[in-house]
Amino acid sequence: MKTIITLLVILIDLSVFAREHVSINGIEWILSGKVVSENYKGKDCLKTDDGVAIARDIALKNGIIEFKMCIQPGRGFVGVRFRGDGMGDTEEFYIRKHQSGNPDAMQYTPVYNGNAGWQLYYGEGYGAVKEHVFDEWFQVKLVVSGNRGEVYISDMQKPVLVIHELKMGEREGKIAFYGPARFADIKITPMESPELKGEFIEIVEAGNEVIKMYPVSEAFDAEKLMNENLLPANFTNKLQFREWDTEADGLLNISKTSALAEKKNAVLLKITIDSETDLVKMMNFGFSDVAKIFVNGKAVWLGADIYRSRDYRFLGTMGYFDSVYLDLKSGKNEILVMVAENFGGWGFKARFENLDGIKILK
Numbered sequence: 001m002k003t004i005i006t007l008l009v010i011l012i013d014l015s016v017f018a019r020e021h022v023s024i025n026g027i028e029w030i031l032s033g034k035v036v037s038e039n040y041k042g043k044d045c046l047k048t049d050d051g052v053a054i055a056r057d058i059a060l061k062n063g064i065i066e067f068k069m070c071i072q073p074g075r076g077f078v079g080v081r082f083r084g085d086g087m088g089d090t091e092e093f094y095i096r097k098h099q100s101g102n103p104d105a106m107q108y109t110p111v112y113n114g115n116a117g118w119q120l121y122y123g124e125g126y127g128a129v130k131e132h133v134f135d136e137w138f139q140v141k142l143v144v145s146g147n148r149g150e151v152y153i154s155d156m157q158k159p160v161l162v163i164h165e166l167k168m169g170e171r172e173g174k175i176a177f178y179g180p181a182r183f184a185d186i187k188i189t190p191m192e193s194p195e196l197k198g199e200f201i202e203i204v205e206a207g208n209e210v211i212k213m214y215p216v217s218e219a220f221d222a223e224k225l226m227n228e229n230l231l232p233a234n235f236t237n238k239l240q241f242r243e244w245d246t247e248a249d250g251l252l253n254i255s256k257t258s259a260l261a262e263k264k265n266a267v268l269l270k271i272t273i274d275s276e277t278d279l280v281k282m283m284n285f286g287f288s289d290v291a292k293i294f295v296n297g298k299a300v301w302l303g304a305d306i307y308r309s310r311d312y313r314f315l316g317t318m319g320y321f322d323s324v325y326l327d328l329k330s331g332k333n334e335i336l337v338m339v340a341e342n343f344g345g346w347g348f349k350a351r352f353e354n355l356d357g358i359k360i361l362k
Contacts, residue, residue, distance in 0.1 A: 007138040010332065012131040015298065022046075026185045038182075041137060042071065045184035050080070052178045055188065061172040062189040065142040070182040071097050073134050078179030079110075083171055088114035088259075090136065091168055093142060093151055093161075094179065100132040104315075106160070108149070110167035113256035119288045119307070119345030120253060120318050125164040125201070137184065143194050148169050150198045162198035166197040167247070203248050210250035210351040212304060213362055215241040222266035222290065222340035231297045246349065251318075253345040266290075266324060266340035271349060273335065274362040275328040279357055282325050283335075285350040287320040289342040295326055295335055306342045318347055328358065 018336055022037040023028050029037075033051020035042065046053045062083060071078060080095025090111045098107045107127045107268045109118045130153060141152040147166045152160035164173075177183045206212065217239040217328075225231075246252045254267055276342040285291075293301040307316040326335065352358070 001109050006229055014104060025184070027058065027186060027188070029034040029053045030056050040182050040184075043068065043137060043182075043184040045070070046176050047175060047182050049180055052081075052176050053183070055175045058188055059172045059177060060144070060175055060188060060190055061145075061170060061190060061295075062194060063188065064123060064194055065144070065175060066185070066187040066189070067140055067177075067183050068185045069095075069132060070137050071095070071132065071183070072180070074098065074180070076180040078181035080140075080178040081172035081174075081175075081178065082142070082144060082167060082174065083166070085171075087166070088112075089178075090173065091144075091214045092116065093149075095130075095179075097132060097134075100176055101129065103127060103129050103347060105130040105132065106151070108151075108161065108163045110253070112253060113259040115255040115260050115341070115346060117253055117255060117345040117347065119315065120251060120347040121167075121345075122315075122317050125162065128161040130160055138191065143193075144205070145194050145196055148196060148200055149195055149357075157197070159198045162200060164201050165203050169251075171258055177258075184253050191313075201245055203253050203268075205248050206250045206351070208360075209353065209355055210246075210349070211271060211360060212250060214246070214252055214348075216244050216252070216257045217241050217252065217268040219261070219264035219267055221263040222338065225292060225306075225338050229299050231294045231299075236336070239268065241268075241270065250351060252348050252350040254341070254348065260341055260346065264315045265342075266338055269337040269339060271335040271337065271350065272328070273328060273333045274359040274361055277330050279328055280325050281328055281352065281354055281358055282323055283350055284320045284323050285337075285348065286318045286320050286322065287337075287339055288345045288347045288350075289316055290340040292323075292337065294322055296329065296333055300324060300327070307344050308337065311325045318345065320348075320349070320351065332361070 034049040035051035036047050075098040077094050081090045081092045084090030093108050095106045109121050149163040151161040153160045289306045305316045313320045
């Protein structure tokens with residue numbers, strides 16, 4: 001499998017890459033990449049053609065980020081990063097310029113280890129329809145409070161996007177602007193509990209039929225297992241595993257566990273099932289981007305959902321879209337799932353329709 005590693009976010013020690021510092025709207029900005037300050041249509045602004053502008057000496061946990069944005073037609077991703085730690089872990093809201101009027105015209109996603117998870121987080125609470133305005137200044141406001149957020153565009157009374165859960169939780173971090181756009185009239189206001197006007201849904205914990213914890217291996221080259229019908233002897237013994245809890249709905253964002261790198265694009269997830277008798281049990285699951293399943297050492301399923309692998313609009317978004325029949329023996333059974341990343345999100349989740357005759361062991 002050819003690995004395409006695209007890091008949508010690399011927020012590392014900015015002093016290494018910074019070309020210059022500029023002051024706009026009373027805020028000093030560290031510029032990295034192709035970023036300049038200029039005056040456009042009467043406003044002093046940051047022009048982030050292909051780079052990042054980071055607010056220096058400003059950190060925000062809860063509060064309001066306000067700015068005006070001006071974008072031009074064409075393919076591009078432009079937005080704001082917040083609550084970042086400067087090492088590629090950040091919350092992110094961005095506009096897809098080329099998807100004006102579509103359900104994915106804009107999106108919220110967390111970013112872990114420099115890998116954005118837009119294939120894992122989409123739809124209600126993550127994306128929204130919006131007709132974009134081009135070559136004109138328009139107002140944007142981002143309100144962040146606790147583990148919730150909302151985005152206003154032009155209309156400051158009604159949020160266009162309600163973020164039901166900020167995945168990284170309540171923490172203080174850096175603020176950055178990026179993408180082929182211009183940003184002006186930037187105002188950052190820390191507040192303890194800013195008002196949220198949207199309608200939020202309660203985050204509900206999944207039932208016991210959903211797997212909520214996985215031992216996850218260190219990253220390795222997916223090619224080592226792609227053509228194996230049987231799990232090579234002692235393969236897992238050479239890997240270190242660490243237990244990771246899923247999000248409330250059962251999603252494991254694997255980018256939390258490992259940084260994606262050349263020849264390190266896959267991990268193994270362990271699922272241990274105690275079966276009362278010999279039986280066949282169906283497991284529903286979702287993955288991004290490639291998955292291979294072994295049951296007691298034998299390969300039983302292989303699939304790929306790589307971005308644009310089926311047609312030019314195939315996004316590779318993740319859901320409970322696949323199923324596998326597990327041939328379980330009486331007693332303990334070890335299911336190993338190799339999940340490999342290609343682009344846009346590295347994740348897995350699994351559930352059973354019921355737990356009749358089986359027990360998921362931790």
